[in-house]
Amino acid sequence: MWPQIILHADMDAFFAAVEQRDRPELKGRPVLIGSTSRRGVVTTASYEARPFGVGSAMSMMKARELCPHAVVVRPRMARYSEISHQVMDIFRDFSPRVEPLSVDEAFLDMTGAEGLFGSPREMGAALKRAVLEQTGLVVSVGAATTKYVAKVASDLEKPDGLVVVPPEEVEAFLHPLPVRRLWGVGPKGEERLHKLGLMTIGDVARLEPSLAASMGSLGAHLFALANGRDPRAVVTNRASKSVGSERTLGEDISGEAAVRPHLLRAADDVAQRLRKHGYRAAGIRVKLKTAQFELHTRQRRLVEPTDVAKSLYEAALTLLPEFDLSRRFRLVGLAAFDLVEEESRQFELFKAGVQSDEHRRRLDTALDAVHDRFGGLSLRRASELDPER
Ligand code: TTP
Ligand code: MG
Numbered sequence: 001m002w003p004q005i006i007l008h009a010d011m012d013a014f015f016a017a018v019e020q021r022d023r024p025e026l027k028g029r030p031v032l033i034g035s036t037s038r039r040g041v042v043t044t045a046s047y048e049a050r051p052f053g054v055g056s057a058m059s060m061m062k063a064r065e066l067c068p069h070a071v072v073v074r075p076r077m078a079r080y081s082e083i084s085h086q087v088m089d090i091f092r093d094f095s096p097r098v099e100p101l102s103v104d105e106a107f108l109d110m111t112g113a114e115g116l117f118g119s120p121r122e123m124g125a126a127l128k129r130a131v132l133e134q135t136g137l138v139v140s141v142g143a144a145t146t147k148y149v150a151k152v153a154s155d156l157e158k159p160d161g162l163v164v165v166p167p168e169e170v171e172a173f174l175h176p177l178p179v180r181r182l183w184g185v186g187p188k189g190e191e192r193l194h195k196l197g198l199m200t201i202g203d204v205a206r207l208e209p210s211l212a213a214s215m216g217s218l219g220a221h222l223f224a225l226a227n228g229r230d231p232r233a234v235v236t237n238r239a240s241k242s243v244g245s246e247r248t249l250g251e252d253i254s255g256e257a258a259v260r261p262h263l264l265r266a267a268d269d270v271a272q273r274l275r276k277h278g279y280r281a282a283g284i285r286v287k288l289k290t291a292q293f294e295l296h297t298r299q300r301r302l303v304e305p306t307d308v309a310k311s312l313y314e315a316a317l318t319l320l321p322e323f324d325l326s327r328r329f330r331l332v333g334l335a336a337f338d339l340v341e342e343e344s345r346q347f348e349l350f351k352a353g354v355q356s357d358e359h360r361r362r363l364d365t366a367l368d369a370v371h372d373r374f375g376g377l378s379l380r381r382a383s384e385l386d387p388e389r
Contacts, residue, residue, distance in 0.1 A: 246333025
């Protein structure tokens with residue numbers, strides 16, 4: 001008996017797969033998505049490139065050394081975001097309870113839908129078929145009774161995976177896996193667990209409960225996960241509101257260098273308010289008002305919902321080339337929309353390149369504490385200061 005049916009769906013090599021579909025000459029070839037600039041990084045690699053050891057967050061230079069015959073394609077965020085919407089809409093044909101986690105993945109609560117779609121395996125297969133037929137793209141799906149197990153399952157047989165874990169098989173499924181697959185365990189945590197002689201999820205599950213508890217709240221949390229317990233529900237209530245920050249400037253400005261510090265200040269402000277209310281934003285909008293009072297806005301969805309100032313700021317910078325910055329502007333604003341509740345953020349810990357976001361987040365949290373004590377003006381990032389002042 002399945003008390004709950006949860007699917008986790010995650011597109012295979014998403015950005016690269018979109019490019020291969022849009023440009024048939026790239027089919028079957030190793031493709032790296034990212035900028036070729038000296039400091040560019042790989043956002044993702046097609047499955048043809050992965051056997052060469054390249055992957056997300058690696059420097060483009062290194063990746064091209066490892067896979068010299070790869071085709072490098074510059075990312076087209078607007079296109080990926082458009083397809084992302086299409087994919088999420090397909091998910092919503094299957095369940096009203098869909099929780100997007102990033103551009104290319106979501107949880108679907110399919111509890112009670114057996115009458116319509118059949119067994120969990122049939123549900124997963126139907127979802128994969130619908131995505132392939134309607135978008136030409138391949139999605140990997142995990143099915144389980146908890147979010148955590150579904151998430152691990154979708155990743156296990158990528159690409160084109162479909163892994164179903166019935167409740168009675170959860171232990172047999174989880175226990176042989178390395179501790180790194182526990183949500184919340186990064187490289188540091190892995191090292192600590194290894195030092196304690198805990199190599200697999202089964203090792204953690206077999207701890208004395210009192211010993212697990214003595215390792216603090218993280219210990220208790222890992223112990224619960226290792227035993228297949230994860231009470232989190234699929235959350236659909238994405239707030240429709242947005243959080244914005246804008247400022248009319250003392251004098252008009254022009255050019256990217258002049259706009260940047262205002263965006264950074266706004267990003268700090270927005271991120272702080274997101275954190276205060278327990279939200280992360282999956283979309284961002286930049287607003288510039290010209291000296292003639294014309295309003296120009298550009299927006300995009302984020303790869304991963306965030307409440308980190310630096311990440312909002314970097315996303316905002318990617319929108320700047322879409323404005324004519326030779327104009328003179330009297331107002332600069334930034335807004336975050338598509339707000340998701342804090343809960344799903346732990347899943348970032350599964351991802352490559354996360355440490356950096358976690359690191360930034362710690363910096364932001366420290367800034368929050370200072371803001372709370374000394375008010376908003378006391379601490380500013382040095383780069384935000386106007387060099388001319
Ligand atoms: P992922 O789902 O993590 O990766 P993927 O879809 O490319 O490959 P997989 O088959 O393993 O799921 O991320 C989705 C997209 O998000 C990815 O195509 C590119 C982007 N991305 C980044 O821009 N930076 C990153 O560090 C990661 C991990 C992903
Ligand atoms: Mg993916």
